[in-house]
Amino acid sequence: MTAAAAPSELPDTSSEVPTRPNRKALMIKTVLCVVGAVVLIQMPLLMDRSTTQRLTQVLAIAVAVLGLNLLTGFNGQISVGHSAFMGIGAYATAIMMARHESPFILTMMVAMVVAFAVGVVVGLPALRIRGVYLALVTLALAAMFPQLVVRFSGLTGGSTGITLEDTQQVTTPQPVNDLFKSLTGSRLLDNQYRYYLALVVAVVCFVLVRNLVKSRVGRALIAIRDNETPAEVLGVNVGAYKVATFGVSAMLAAIGGSLFVMNADQAVPSEFGIQVSIELLTAVVVGGVATFVGPAVGALALVYVSDLFPKEHPEYAPVLFGLTLIVLMIISPGGIVGLAKQGWARLVRSRSA
Amino acid sequence: MALLEVDNISVRFGGIVALDGLSFTIEAGSICALIGPNGAGKTTLFNVVSRVYEPSAGHLRFSGLDLLELPPHQIPRAGVTRTFQNLALFPGLSVVENVMVGAHSHSKGGFAASPFRFPPVPSQEKELRAEAMAYLGQMHLAHLANRPCAGLPYGTMKRIELARAMASHPKLLMLDEPASGLTHSEVDELAGLIGALKDTHELSILLVEHHMAMVMSISEKVVVMDFGRKIAEGTPAEVQSNPAVIEAYLGTPLT
Ligand SMILES: Nc1ncnc2c1ncn2[C@@H]1O[C@H](COP(=O)(O)OP(=O)(O)O)[C@@H](O)[C@H]1O
Ligand SMILES: [Mg+2]
Numbered sequence: 001m002t003a004a005a006a007p008s009e010l011p012d013t014s015s016e017v018p019t020r021p022n023r024k025a026l027m028i029k030t031v032l033c034v035v036g037a038v039v040l041i042q043m044p045l046l047m048d049r050s051t052t053q054r055l056t057q058v059l060a061i062a063v064a065v066l067g068l069n070l071l072t073g074f075n076g077q078i079s080v081g082h083s084a085f086m087g088i089g090a091y092a093t094a095i096m097m098a099r100h101e102s103p104f105i106l107t108m109m110v111a112m113v114v115a116f117a118v119g120v121v122v123g124l125p126a127l128r129i130r131g132v133y134l135a136l137v138t139l140a141l142a143a144m145f146p147q148l149v150v151r152f153s154g155l156t157g158g159s160t161g162i163t164l165e166d167t168q169q170v171t172t173p174q175p176v177n178d179l180f181k182s183l184t185g186s187r188l189l190d191n192q193y194r195y196y197l198a199l200v201v202a203v204v205c206f207v208l209v210r211n212l213v214k215s216r217v218g219r220a221l222i223a224i225r226d227n228e229t230p231a232e233v234l235g236v237n238v239g240a241y242k243v244a245t246f247g248v249s250a251m252l253a254a255i256g257g258s259l260f261v262m263n264a265d266q267a268v269p270s271e272f273g274i275q276v277s278i279e280l281l282t283a284v285v286v287g288g289v290a291t292f293v294g295p296a297v298g299a300l301a302l303v304y305v306s307d308l309f310p311k312e313h314p315e316y317a318p319v320l321f322g323l324t325l326i327v328l329m330i331i332s333p334g335g336i337v338g339l340a341k342q343g344w345a346r347l348v349r350s351r352s353a
Numbered sequence: 354m355a356l357l358e359v360d361n362i363s364v365r366f367g368g369i370v371a372l373d374g375l376s377f378t379i380e381a382g383s384i385c386a387l388i389g390p391n392g393a394g395k396t397t398l399f400n401v402v403s404r405v406y407e408p409s410a411g412h413l414r415f416s417g418l419d420l421l422e423l424p425p426h427q428i429p430r431a432g433v434t435r436t437f438q439n440l441a442l443f444p445g446l447s448v449v450e451n452v453m454v455g456a457h458s459h460s461k462g463g464f465a466a467s468p469f470r471f472p473p474v475p476s477q478e479k480e481l482r483a484e485a486m487a488y489l490g491q492m493h494l495a496h497l498a499n500r501p502c503a504g505l506p507y508g509t510m511k512r513i514e515l516a517r518a519m520a521s522h523p524k525l526l527m528l529d530e531p532a533s534g535l536t537h538s539e540v541d542e543l544a545g546l547i548g549a550l551k552d553t554h555e556l557s558i559l560l561v562e563h564h565m566a567m568v569m570s571i572s573e574k575v576v577v578m579d580f581g582r583k584i585a586e587g588t589p590a591e592v593q594s595n596p597a598v599i600e601a602y603l604g605t606p607l608t
Contacts, residue, residue: 208468215467215474216453216460216481223443223454230441233403234521235429235458244464290445 025348040199044192052191053263054303059198060259062299063205065283067252072281073290074213075245076225077126080277081138084145085250087272088115089257094162094267095155097169104170108201108258112251119250120243127239142274149269161268170194170262198259202296205252210292212248221245222290253280282325288337297336355414356381356557357402357433357525362411364397364581371397372408373581379525379574381416384551384558386568386589389578390602395561396438397581399527403428403435415525429458432524436514436531438561442502448513449498452485455520481520488516492546507534512543519550526550527559532567540564544571565603569593577602 044052068082092111096102125137149156156162172180172193180188188196212218223231224238232238261267279302287298309320332339355378364372372394379385387395400406402413404425413420418431428434434455442451460481462474489495492512497505502513511531518526528547532540544567551558562568568575569589577585577592579601585592592598 211470212464212468215470215478216457216462217464217467219446219450219454220457222445222450226443226445227441229405230437231443231454232425233405233428233435234454234517235426236454237424237426248464 022348028347044195049189049191052195056191056195056198056263057260058296058299058303059195059202060256060263061280061283061302062256062296063202063259064253064256065280065287065295065299065302066202066205066209067249067256068280069284069287069290069295070209070213070221070252071245071249072284073294074218074225075221075242077123077242077246078132078135078281079138079246079249080135080274080281081122081141082250082253082280083272083274083276084141085115085119085253086257086260086276086280087145087149087267087269088118088250089254090261090267090272091149091156091162091257092254093258093261094164097261098162098164101168104197104258104262108255111254111258115254116247116251119247122250123243123246126242126246138277139274142277146269146273149272156269157267159269161266163266164261169265170197194263198263201255201259205255206292206296209252213292217241282321286325286328286335288335288341291335291337291341294335294337301336354381355379356416357559358412358414359398359402360412360414362398362401362408362413364394364401364406364408370581372401374411375578375581375583376411377576377583377586379557379559381524381557382551382555383573384547384560384571386560386562386572386575387578388562388565388568388575388602389584392580393578394581395578396529399435399529399561402433402527426458429521429523432522433527434518434521434523434525435527436511436518436529438529438533440507440510440514442510442513442517444501444503446502447499448494448502448505449482449485449489451502451513452488452516452520453481455517456481456484456522458521485516485520488519489513492516508536508539511535515546519554522554523556525557525559527561529561530563531560532562532564540567543567547571 043055047055064082064086067085068079071077071079089108089111092114093104093107096107096110097104122137122141126134150159153159169190170193171190172188176193177188180186213221220231220236220241223234223236224241228238257272260271283298283302284295285298286301287294287296305321305324309316328335332342334341357379359375359377362372362375363370375394375398377385387398389395397406401408402420404420404423408421415431415433420428420431420433423431443454446454460477462471462477465471466474486495486498489498492515494509494512494516497509502510505513511534515528515531518528531547532543535543547558547560548571550556560568560572572589575585575587575589575592576583577595577598584601585595585598587595593603
């Protein structure tokens with residue numbers, strides 16, 4: 001059979017295919033993307049220093065959530081150990097920048113390699129065990145990580161952590177500053193530079209994950225999630241794919257951790273404890289499981305929703321967070337992105353009608 | 354020479370003997386039907402050939418290969434693909450993406466090449482989609498291509514599974530009750546389609562089916578099973594007049 005033979009003899013049923021975007025939908029999408037890009041680029045120039053830092057933190061967390069969503073949302077594997085992978089990234093960057101004055105990008109690459117290797121090892125049980133047992137392995141990892149940091153305090157600074165000195169921190173490189181000055185007439189502040197650095201890294205990660213999910217590999221990942229035995233019977237090496245996904249997911253979490261330290265100028269073990277894993281999972285769900293924009297939305301919600309809770313009573317925050325999650329799940333099981341998609345479908349339908 | 358040789362295969366589940374020394378062969382380019390009452394062990398044989406179940410005894414040879422030496426995911430690359438009696442589509446993928454998963458075993462691009470869309474990933478993606486669309490067109494399903502497969506009628510999902518199996522370029526196609534849930538005219542159409550696929554793709558087919566008119570009209574050979582054992586084998590005419598088969602399965606002789 002030749003590939004081109006069949007489509008020509010098909011009846012025209014384009015009106016029955018709602019998921020193929022019509023021209024108007026494509027236009028709205030393009031406009032949204034352009035507006036989104038402009039907003040993302042302008043943000044640090046319009047906001048104050050602390051807001052910019054907050055947004056950089058959102059970008060760092062978004063990359064980690066992107067990784068967890070790849071694993072949990074698209075491949076159906078649960079991990080409550082991603083705080084540890086974030087921590088590996090954070091400490092790789094903190095240790096290398098504080099002790100060896102390594103360039104940030106190099107520390108991030110080392111973080112990626114280490115986290116991928118640890119992720120593969122932790123993911124190996126996925127070859128034999130499923131579901132809740134794998135979650136237990138990752139739970140152990142999450143519980144162990146802060147203790148390991150304290151145990152090896154010579155390297156990690158123990159429970160007080162590592163703080164980057166002024167000279168060790170990420171600052172705007174001179175050529176970038178010169179270029180920016182020639183374009184805009186003003187200096188590119190360090191916090192603005194860090195925001196753009198995190199934005200570039202996050203966008204690259206987003207595009208790569210999107211390409212992966214929309215490929216042969218991504219279809220196999222979703223097939224494994226939906227129906228494992230038929231996926232294997234159709235030729236997917238289920239074990240290898242699961243382990244590799246674990247590694248890639250851990251790598252993304254580590255990138256998030258590196259960016260986090262680049263922005264915060266410090267790494268403290270208590271910031272990479274098990275509660276962070278729960279928060280990352282919450283962000284996956286709140287943003288929208290198995291969506292592309294979901295992780296960014298979830299990370300934004302994670303950082304900003306906690307601000308809405310009463311500061312005098314921090315002990316209420318988890319309860320309120322849980323309640324918010326439950327209410328959201330009742331309104332929209334697809335998370336915030338799911339809610340937006342419903343609105344979008346209504347918009348497109350009413351416009352083309 | 355036989356394409357597939359099932360040689361003395363036995364499968365046990367605890368106390369149940371699902372297959373009890375089953376042997377038969379499928380000739381290259383032929384349609385072989387496997388019939389028998391529910392629980393006879395037909396689906397179990399499919400699961401043995403696709404390496405989901407480990408047989409307690411026996412051999413499986415497929416065009417010179419020992420299939421029992423291969424892990425499950427290498428079976429389609431060896432040339433054997435199946436459909437499932439109880440639907441096994443992927444609800445999170447669209448109809449055309451389901452079919453494209455069928456091409457997994459003969460396509461390229463892993464975790465390194467796919468994120469960067471290194472060649473041949475982009476061009477291959479186009480080809481796989483076009484080919485999947487062609488199979489869907491052949492099954493009159495092209496208009497559903499971008500729909501999620503969840504919620505489609507049973508018969509439609511069965512045809513999507515057939516398209517998905519074809520996308521793996523099989524030499525041996527194993528169909529587990531493909532006509533169940535179809536109307537009479539749809540069954541006739543399916544029989545025609547199976548015949549056409551077999552001729553254009555030089556397929557051999559192992560067909561498990563309860564729809565006797567279809568089985569008898571398109572098969573060269575019929576293997577009859579009961580309680581995990583082969584009770585008869587022969588041409589459709591021979592099998593239909595075999596008293597043991599009539600007693601165990603057919604009830605009254607078919608005319
Ligand atoms: N995974 C399994 N565990 C236990 N028993 C099974 C399993 N699969 C099949 N069986 C048993 O094996 C026998 C054959 O089943 P099956 O191959 O599905 O029959 P058929 O497809 O001919 O209707 C039945 O008794 C069935 O209950
Ligand atoms: Mg069966």
